[in-house]
Amino acid sequence: MSKQSNLKILLNGIIKENPVLVLILGTCPTLAVTSLAVNGLGMGLAATAVLLGSNIVISLLRKVIPDKVRIPSYIVIIAGFVTIVSFLLEAYVPSLYEALGLYLPLIVVNCIILGRAEMFANKNGVVASACDAIGMGLGFTLALICMGSIRELLGSGTWFGMRIIPESIQTMSIMTLAPGGFFVFGCLIALVNAILMRKGKKPKQTVGCSGCPMSGKCTQAAEGGCK
Amino acid sequence: MKFVKDFLIPVIVLTVICLVVSGALVLTYQATKPIIDEAKNAEANAARAVVLPGASDFEEVELPSDIEGAVDAYRETNGVGYVVTASAAGYGGDIKLMVGFDANGTITGVKMIEHQETPGFGAKLAEDSYGETYVGKTASDYTDVDGISGATITSKAYKKALSSAFELYSAASGNSVEISEVVDEPEEELVLYTVDDANAALIPGGVTKYEQEVDKIKEVYIANDKSALTMVVTAQGYHEEPLIRLVVGMDATGTIIGVKPVDFAETEGIGDRVGKPSYLDQYIGQTTTDGVEALGGATVSSNAVKKAIDKAVDAFELVKGELAA
Numbered sequence: 001m002s003k004q005s006n007l008k009i010l011l012n013g014i015i016k017e018n019p020v021l022v023l024i025l026g027t028c029p030t031l032a033v034t035s036l037a038v039n040g041l042g043m044g045l046a047a048t049a050v051l052l053g054s055n056i057v058i059s060l061l062r063k064v065i066p067d068k069v070r071i072p073s074y075i076v077i078i079a080g081f082v083t084i085v086s087f088l089l090e091a092y093v094p095s096l097y098e099a100l101g102l103y104l105p106l107i108v109v110n111c112i113i114l115g116r117a118e119m120f121a122n123k124n125g126v127v128a129s130a131c132d133a134i135g136m137g138l139g140f141t142l143a144l145i146c147m148g149s150i151r152e153l154l155g156s157g158t159w160f161g162m163r164i165i166p167e168s169i170q171t172m173s174i175m176t177l178a179p180g181g182f183f184v185f186g187c188l189i190a191l192v193n194a195i196l197m198r199k200g201k202k203p204k205q206t207v208g209c210s211g212c213p214m215s216g217k218c219t220q221a222a223e224g225g226c227k
Numbered sequence: 228m229k230f231v232k233d234f235l236i237p238v239i240v241l242t243v244i245c246l247v248v249s250g251a252l253v254l255t256y257q258a259t260k261p262i263i264d265e266a267k268n269a270e271a272n273a274a275r276a277v278v279l280p281g282a283s284d285f286e287e288v289e290l291p292s293d294i295e296g297a298v299d300a301y302r303e304t305n306g307v308g309y310v311v312t313a314s315a316a317g318y319g320g321d322i323k324l325m326v327g328f329d330a331n332g333t334i335t336g337v338k339m340i341e342h343q344e345t346p347g348f349g350a351k352l353a354e355d356s357y358g359e360t361y362v363g364k365t366a367s368d369y370t371d372v373d374g375i376s377g378a379t380i381t382s383k384a385y386k387k388a389l390s391s392a393f394e395l396y397s398a399a400s401g402n403s404v405e406i407s408e409v410v411d412e413p414e415e416e417l418v419l420y421t422v423d424d425a426n427a428a429l430i431p432g433g434v435t436k437y438e439q440e441v442d443k444i445k446e447v448y449i450a451n452d453k454s455a456l457t458m459v460v461t462a463q464g465y466h467e468e469p470l471i472r473l474v475v476g477m478d479a480t481g482t483i484i485g486v487k488p489v490d491f492a493e494t495e496g497i498g499d500r501v502g503k504p505s506y507l508d509q510y511i512g513q514t515t516t517d518g519v520e521a522l523g524g525a526t527v528s529s530n531a532v533k534k535a536i537d538k539a540v541d542a543f544e545l546v547k548g549e550l551a552a
Contacts, residue, residue: 065244069237073244080248084255091259094266 006131013135020143021192025111029103030144031181037160040148042096043103044141046085051113052133053081058121059129074117082107112140150184151175275301275310278327278336282307288399296391298323300399306330309399313391317384319343326392332404334369337361347524349381366393366404377500377524383409415503417491422446422459422474425487429476430455442542453551454479458542459489462535465498465527473532475539479550483510486536498528510536
């Protein structure tokens with residue numbers, strides 16, 4: 001993997017291995033915060049900042065951290081970055097801090113971040129890890145903005161707070177609720193799959209064991225999955 | 228060596244990571260705390276300024292501990308007035324009111340900042356439009372503001388919290404004020420009648436049962452002096468069973484002289500308000516049911532009552548010949 005050019009690693013995260021729409025990671029914050037495009041942007045950028053920090057630090061420490069304690073070490077590092085980001089948001093962007101609410105501390109358990117630490121940062125150098133973090137973070141952010149834009153436009157008739165659909169037209173308020181999140185999520189996954197297929201790159205059919213962050217260490221993986 | 232590699236190094240590494248991360252957190256916390264505090268303070272000041280127009284900055288006032296429902300009290304630093312918060316037990320839990328007073332103790336604004344009251348009933352008092360009805364009131368006349376019907380308990384709690392707020396104002400400002408007591412209005416009860424009792428209440432002179440069924444109404448009673456009659460009518464209320472049963476009394480001109488409930492098993496506190504005298508007595512003096520509006524929140528029960536009385540009004544045309552004009 002280390003032979004890939006850094007640019008390719010960066011671009012990988014945006015479409016081909018988009019964490020949300022192809023790897024289907026981080027679904028919970030994706031569905032929860034995207035009722036408004038601006039929340040999607042905020043969540044995406046916050047997660048990107050955490051991902052960038054944790055990927056760099058974990059990649060730097062990849063030779064120092066013993067295998068036995070790597071998961072707790074990663075969690076401590078990630079939690080540290082999340083707390084720092086939430087302090088900074090609370091101080092400088094309180095409105096976004098309010099809007100993200102519970103989902104901000106939950107970035108700690110966002111699979112994308114731990115997943116990239118396991119799958120990429122602990123096997124690659126600092127620069128490659130940083131590129132991977134930026135790519136994945138942008139992929140996450142773009143997916144969230146996409147979902148947020150569609151849901152906000154259809155559900156509230158606005159886009160980033162600007163009114164697009166005249167108020168006289170009844171909006172579909174279901175789009176701002178959880179079911180609308182699932183509708184848009186499903187449609188976007190289908191769209192990305194269609195794009196990848198047209199390009200002749202078959203998307204991953206199953207997530208399976210190879211998609212699992214633990215697959216490298218898991219003894220069951222070779223035997224065809226968990227039992 | 229195995230011990231060191233398998234046990235000691237992981238522990239040391241994890242401990243060091245934890246320490247470094249904690250250190251970074253401490254630094255960030257120290258750096259951002261003043262900004263966060265300032266923002267929170269500004270937000271709290273802005274919230275307080277909602278109930279005290281013209282206010283800019285506040286300082287907290289130490290309070291004696293014996294005031295019931297006291298939460299906090301703030302003095303506007305330029306002497307514009309005071310903002311106090313008081314709580315009282317509502318229907319679903321404590322309600323918390325933030326109340327602004329000018330320097331003379333007149334209410335400048337009331338805002339309910341916390342409640343768990345029933346939506347559509349008690350929660351109506353949390354709307355700003357209700358709080359505005361108290362603006363300009365003082366400790367002596369705040370009890371004159373009407374509560375909201377259907378939300379008796381919340382309305383009472385609201386006044387109780389206001390009474391605590393006046394106490395807080397008095398303690399914070401040093402101006403002693405006479406706070407008028409919140410009087411408990413007796414809760415109106417749903418009184419059910421037997422058919423005989425209802426007849427006696429409506430036509431004191433005594434009645435005789437009419438021997439025929441009139442327009443499917445089985446029980447019709449004619450006054451002994453033939454000046455009036457009563458009919459026992461039913462309709463389906465909010466529940467399928469039992470039916471609402473009413474005794475409707477009418478005089479010789481077809482004017483309703485009274486409606487008494489016999490069976491009235493509507494939801495307590497909601498539909499059963501329709502069976503109470505304050506609602507049913509609105510029909511007295513009417514010849515049709517058009518003039519009486521449904522009770523908010525109890526539309527089904529109100530309409531059932533209307534339907535039952537309609538039956539009596541229709542049937543009256545068929546039996547009015549029995550009465551002495």
